[in-house]
Amino acid sequence: MTETPVMPLHMRRERFDPVEELARAREGEGVTRIMTIFGTPAYLVSRYEDVREVLSDATRFSNAGSQPVLHSDTLSKEERARLQAGQLLAYDPPEHTRLRRMLTPEFTVRRMRRLEPRIVEIVDAALDDLERAGKPADLVSHFALPVPSLVICELLGVPYSDREAFQRRTGRLLDASLPLEQRTAAQLENREYMGHLVERARVEPGEDMLGMLVREHGDDLTDAELAGVSSLLLLAGHETTSNMLGLGTLALLRHPDQLALVRDDPEQVEPAVEELLRWLSIVHSGVPRTTTTEVEIAGQTVPEGSQLILALPAANRDPDFVDDPERLDVTRGAAGHLAFGHGVHHCLGAPLARMEMRIAFPALLRRFPGLALAVPYEEIEFKAFHVVYGVRELPVTW
Amino acid sequence: MRADVERDICIGAGMCVLTAPAVFDQDDDGIVVVLTEEIAPGDEAAVRRAVTLCPSGAIRPPRLQAGQ
Numbered sequence: 001m002t003e004t005p006v007m008p009l010h011m012r013r014e015r016f017d018p019v020e021e022l023a024r025a026r027e028g029e030g031v032t033r034i035m036t037i038f039g040t041p042a043y044l045v046s047r048y049e050d051v052r053e054v055l056s057d058a059t060r061f062s063n064a065g066s067q068p069v070l071h072s073d074t075l076s077k078e079e080r081a082r083l084q085a086g087q088l089l090a091y092d093p094p095e096h097t098r099l100r101r102m103l104t105p106e107f108t109v110r111r112m113r114r115l116e117p118r119i120v121e122i123v124d125a126a127l128d129d130l131e132r133a134g135k136p137a138d139l140v141s142h143f144a145l146p147v148p149s150l151v152i153c154e155l156l157g158v159p160y161s162d163r164e165a166f167q168r169r170t171g172r173l174l175d176a177s178l179p180l181e182q183r184t185a186a187q188l189e190n191r192e193y194m195g196h197l198v199e200r201a202r203v204e205p206g207e208d209m210l211g212m213l214v215r216e217h218g219d220d221l222t223d224a225e226l227a228g229v230s231s232l233l234l235l236a237g238h239e240t241t242s243n244m245l246g247l248g249t250l251a252l253l254r255h256p257d258q259l260a261l262v263r264d265d266p267e268q269v270e271p272a273v274e275e276l277l278r279w280l281s282i283v284h285s286g287v288p289r290t291t292t293t294e295v296e297i298a299g300q301t302v303p304e305g306s307q308l309i310l311a312l313p314a315a316n317r318d319p320d321f322v323d324d325p326e327r328l329d330v331t332r333g334a335a336g337h338l339a340f341g342h343g344v345h346h347c348l349g350a351p352l353a354r355m356e357m358r359i360a361f362p363a364l365l366r367r368f369p370g371l372a373l374a375v376p377y378e379e380i381e382f383k384a385f386h387v388v389y390g391v392r393e394l395p396v397t398w
Numbered sequence: 399m400r401a402d403v404e405r406d407i408c409i410g411a412g413m414c415v416l417t418a419p420a421v422f423d424q425d426d427d428g429i430v431v432v433l434t435e436e437i438a439p440g441d442e443a444a445v446r447r448a449v450t451l452c453p454s455g456a457i458r459p460p461r462l463q464a465g466q
Contacts, residue, residue: 056455097409104410104428112412335417335451346411346453 005037005176007385010044010311011284015382016251017326018281018313022046026314030298034309037176042288042307043297048318048338050297051310054289055342061308063345064092065290070173070187072180083187086221086228089287093344099229102217103348106155106209112351115155116359122150123360127367136374139394144245145238147360151352152237156230157208158197166193170235177385194227194234201226209233233349240282241353243383243390245360248276250380250394251328252365253373258330263365272330273357278337279328281313282389286341312338368398399437401445402458403430413451418444422457430456 009032012019025032026046034044045051054061071080084090088099105111130142149167153160172178172186197210202218205211210230213221221229252259261268289308294301302308315338317325322334340347347353365371373380374395383390401421410428414421420441423431437445437460449457 100409101427105426106428107412108410108424108426108428109412109415110424335447340453342453344407344409344454346409351412351416 005039006035007176008037008309009034010046010309010314011176011385013313013382013384013389016247016254016280018311018317022311022314023317026311026318029300031300031302036288036307036309038180040307042309043302044309044311045297046311046314046318047298048315048321051312051315051338052342054297054308054310055338055345058092058096058344060292060295061289062092062292063089063096063287063289065292065305070180070183072184074181075184079188082191082224082228083184084228086225086230087232088229088348089232089345096344099225100344100348102213102221103229103233106212107348107351109351112355115151115352116355118154119147119151119356119359120363123147123356123363127363131367135397136395137397139249139396140242140246140391141393143360143364144249144394145242147245148241148353148356149238151241151356152234155209155237155352156233157201157206157210158230158234162193166190166234167238169193170239173235174239174387175385176387190231190235191227194231195223198223198226198230236347236349237352239388240347240349241356243282243388244276244280244353244357246394247280247282247390248357248361249364249371249396250373250391251276251280252361253371253396254377255328258328259365261330262361263369266362268330269358269362271333273354273361274334274337275328275330275332276357277339278316278322278334280389281316281337281339283312283339283341284387284389285309285312287345312341368396370398372397399442399445399460399462400435401432401437402461403432404456404458405429405431407454408456409454411453413453414448414457417448417451421445422448 009022030047032044034042036042045054071083126143126147130137133142149163150160169186169190173183201210201214205214213226262272291302291304291306294304319325340350374397381392383392408430412424414430415424418441421433421437423433425431445460449459
């Protein structure tokens with residue numbers, strides 16, 4: 001049980017790029033038999049059209065079909081149930097719809113616009129902090145992580161002062177090179193922490209999302225569900241946007257012509273964010289799907305009960321989706337990438353993530369027009385074996 | 399052309415509001431509402447884009463009106 005897992009094909013990258021073997025799988029058979037990190041057999045789906053189709057159809061491709069929550073065999077049935085409660089990604093409709101509909105009012109376009117001034121303040125304060133830290137400084141710990149962390153903490157109603165502890169636990173949970181027991185333990189600790197915040201919100205619901213859930217849906221949701229939903233939002237709100245800001249800045253620094261466009265042309269910011277989402281595809285695969293019936297994908301028959309892993313970076317770099325897919329082109333303006341997924345599980349926080357990035361990238365580049373790496377590019381360490389791709393540190397100067 | 403949506407399957411992602419704001423909006427629950435059944439010719443391309451981008455499939459391809 002404690003043997004080191006082997007990195008599966010869909011997580012393998014060379015710096016910014018998915019490995020060539022993954023492109024060969026997409027150009028070749030389209031559906032490839034692989035082993036997951038847990039040593040179980042699965043089918044890897046890698047073409048854009050196929051991945052999109054699987055994501056679109058929650059009836060034939062189930063999230064709840066197989067072990068939907070990360071856990072080790074050492075857990076009791078009760079502990080497993082506790083980990084699954086409120087975990088939106090572990091349910092199919094209609095159970096999923098019930099939970100998701102309680103959260104959609106919090107992420108409307110209108111709500112996001114109301115948050116905008118506060119996000120601008122948070123970004124500016126982080127840039128002040130970076131400037132005070134003096135050069136060289138680590139962009140991840142001074143900017144890429146604190147911005148989304150403070151945003152999601154305020155939105156949810158989680159004390160920002162607790163961040164170091166839960167960031168450390170989440171880091172362990174998402175480190176796929178660790179033994180499963182350690183990752184599961186981190187997940188249980190996160191749930192316990194959130195359980196305390198739920199208890200507090202039950203007594204005194206605040207003006208934040210946790211308070212709203214208690215006030216509006218407190219009778220329909222168990223404490224375990226409340227803790228589950230909130231844990232997922234806290235994790236998702238951190239890991240994704242912070243890695244996009246860190247890795248995205250590095251990508252722009254490596255493409256100075258593209259960086260200049262994002263810095264100097266406000267019209268270019270929105271398409272640039274979409275292109276960075278597509279090109280970087282920091283989530284390797286999302287939650288595996290399980291076939292509820294025999295299906296045909298890329299001309300191959302896949303039996304009922306099979307596990308499907310969806311290779312998002314391969315799909316987003318499919319030449320049948322965009323021309324010249326390996327090239328980062330912030331002017332591309334291609335819609336429909338799968339970095340946030342597709343279908344009923346499409347990222348709930350996508351509007352928030354987009355707004356944070358549209359504010360943060362240009363603000364950073366305008367505050368520090370001379371932004372540059374403070375170490376040789378070759379020394380930058382990528383998070384190779386992590387559920388969400390990114391860089392650990394990004395030493396910069398200006 | 400007339401806008402066509404399926405509110406029952408909407409997940410409130412808001413892509414339609416960002417893509418074709420003259421035609422689609424969200425109610426307080428985040429669920430899609432049609433602002434104008436009649437799609438102005440200048441908005442047709444945006445509506446088609448919204449159909450493609452909608453994650454849940456709640457934005458249906460616009461319908462031709464009778465007589466068109």
